[in-house]
Amino acid sequence: CFVLPTGLDEDKFVTAVEVRPGNNRVVHHALIFLDGSGRGREMEKTEKAREKKPGEEDHGPGYSVAMGVGFLPSGTMGGWAPGQVTRRLPDGAAYYLPKGSDVVLQLHYHRDGRAATDRTQIGLYFADKPAARRYQATVVAGRFFYIPAGVEDFVAKGSVWATQDCDLHSVMPHMHMLGKSIKVTMTPPKGETQTLVDIQDWDYNWQETYFFKETIKVPAGTRFDIEAHYDNSANNPRNPHKKPRAVFFGEQTTDEMCFGFLGMTSDKPGRIRMSRTAPKEEK
Numbered sequence: 001c002f003v004l005p006t007g008l009d010e011d012k013f014v015t016a017v018e019v020r021p022g023n024n025r026v027v028h029h030a031l032i033f034l035d036g037s038g039r040g041r042e043m044e045k046t047e048k049a050r051e052k053k054p055g056e057e058d059h060g061p062g063y064s065v066a067m068g069v070g071f072l073p074s075g076t077m078g079g080w081a082p083g084q085v086t087r088r089l090p091d092g093a094a095y096y097l098p099k100g101s102d103v104v105l106q107l108h109y110h111r112d113g114r115a116a117t118d119r120t121q122i123g124l125y126f127a128d129k130p131a132a133r134r135y136q137a138t139v140v141a142g143r144f145f146y147i148p149a150g151v152e153d154f155v156a157k158g159s160v161w162a163t164q165d166c167d168l169h170s171v172m173p174h175m176h177m178l179g180k181s182i183k184v185t186m187t188p189p190k191g192e193t194q195t196l197v198d199i200q201d202w203d204y205n206w207q208e209t210y211f212f213k214e215t216i217k218v219p220a221g222t223r224f225d226i227e228a229h230y231d232n233s234a235n236n237p238r239n240p241h242k243k244p245r246a247v248f249f250g251e252q253t254t255d256e257m258c259f260g261f262l263g264m265t266s267d268k269p270g271r272i273r274m275s276r277t278a279p280k281e282e283k
Contacts, residue, residue, distance in 0.1 A: 001069050002062040003040040004103040004122075013094035013127040016087065019080035022119035028108040028253050029082075030120060034075035035102040043070055067251065069104050076137055077103070077124075081174060083206040090169050090215070093265050094131035097124070110253040133265035135169070136272050140184065140224040142258030147178060147232045149244040154178075154230040156258045160274040161223050168216040170263035171196045172209040176256045177238050178230040178247060179204065184260040189221040189279075197260075204238070204253075209263070218264070221279050226260045 021027035035041075047063035063070070077095045089095075107120055142156035173182040179202035187193045197210055232244050240254045241247075247256050264272050 001040065001043070001065060002105045002107065003035070003044045004105060005041075006097070006101055006103060008097065008099045008101070010099050011130075012097040012099075012124075013129075013131040014077060014097050014124050015089050015094045015127045015131070016125040017078050017095070018086040018123040018125070019084070020121045020123075021080065022121065023116055024082075026109045026112065026116045027118060027120060028110045028251070029079060030108075030122075031079040031106040032077040032122065033069050033073035033104040033106060034077065034097065035069075035071075035104050036074040036098055036100065037071070038102070039071040040069065040102055040104045069106055073104065074098070074101065078137065079106075081172075081207040082204060083208055085208070087209065087211060088125070089135050089263075090211070090265075092132045093135040093169065094127050094133075096131075096134045108251050133167075133267070136264050136266075138262045138264055138272055138274050140226045140260045140262065140274070142226045142228050144249060144256075144258070146246050146248040147230050147256055149246050150233050152231050152233045152235065153180075154232060156228045156230070157226065158258070159223055159225045159278075160276055161278055162218050162220055163273050163275050164220050164266060164268055166218045166264045166266040166268075166272050168196075168212070168218050168262060168264055170209050170211045172207070172261040172263075173197055173199060173226075173228075174207060174257055174259040174261065175202055175204070175228055175230070176253055177204050177240050178232050178236065178256055180229045180231050180236075182226070182228040182258070182260075185225045186216075186218070187223045187225070188219050191222075193225075209261075211263075223278070224260070224262065224274070226258065228258045230256065 142158040183198045
C-alpha cells in the first residue's frame with residue numbers, strides 16, 4: 001500500500017479515475033482507498049522504522065498487509081484490473097474526495113521469481129461542481145475455500161441483499177486463471193430475475209466494468225446472486241499449473257477469487273450497505 005497525500009484544501013468530486021500500471025508483468029490489480037484519519041501514514045512510518053532482517057531487501061516506500069489496507073478506510077475510488085479502461089461516471093455522480101484526505105493505493109503484485117520494479121500512476125478527473133450523488137462500490141462474493149485438483153466444473157455461488165433503495169449503474173465480475181464463466185443477477189422483492197452480466201468464456205486479461213445504458217432502480221430487499229464456474233483440470237489451457245493442484249482462495253494470480261463489484265448511488269446519505277442475510281419475509 002502506498003500513501004499519496006493530496007494536499008487538497010477543499011472538497012473535490014472525482015468523475016473518473018485512470019490507473020496506468022508501471023509493470024504489467026507483475027501488477028495484478030490496483031484498488032484506491034481514501035484515508036481521512038492519517039492511519040495510512042502511521043502504518044507507512046512504522047514500516048519505514050522497522051528493523052530489517054539480515055539480507056532483507058529494501059522494497060521502497062509503502063507498507064504491506066494481507067487484503068485491504070490494514071484499517072477501515074473513509075471511502076473508495078474504484079481500481080484497475082487487466083483489461084480495464086477508463087470511463088467517466090454517470091452524469092451527476094462522482095466519488096467524494098474530502099479535503100486533506102490521503103489516497104491509499106493498494107497494489108497487488110504477482111510474484112514470478114524475478115526481481116522487478118514498478119511505478120504505477122493514477123490520474124483523478126475533478127468535476128466542475130459538486131455532484132448530486134456519491135458513487136459507491138458494493139460487492140457480491142462467491143464463497144469457497146479451495147478448488148480441488150482435477151475438477152473440470154467447480155461452482156462457486158453467493159448472494160447479498162440490498163438494505164435500502166438505491167440505483168445501480170455498473171457491474172464488474174472478477175476471477176483469475178481457472179475461471180470459465182461468471183454470471184451476476186438481481187431479483188427484486190416479488191419481481192423477476194434480471195441478468196446483469198453473463199460471461200460464458202472468461203478471459204482474465206479482459207476484465208471490464210460494464211455500465212448500463214439506463215440506470216437500474218434497486219428497491220430495498222433486492223437479492224444479488226453470483227455464480228461462477230472453474231476448470232482446474234489439465235484440459236484447461238489457462239491453468240497456471242501444468243500438473244493441477246488444489247487452488248485456494250487468495251490474492252495471487254495463481255490463486256482464485258469470485259467477486260461481482262456493483263457501482264451504485266443513493267438519495268440516502270451515508271454508505272450503501274448490503275446484507276448477507278435475507279430479509280425475514282424471504283427466508
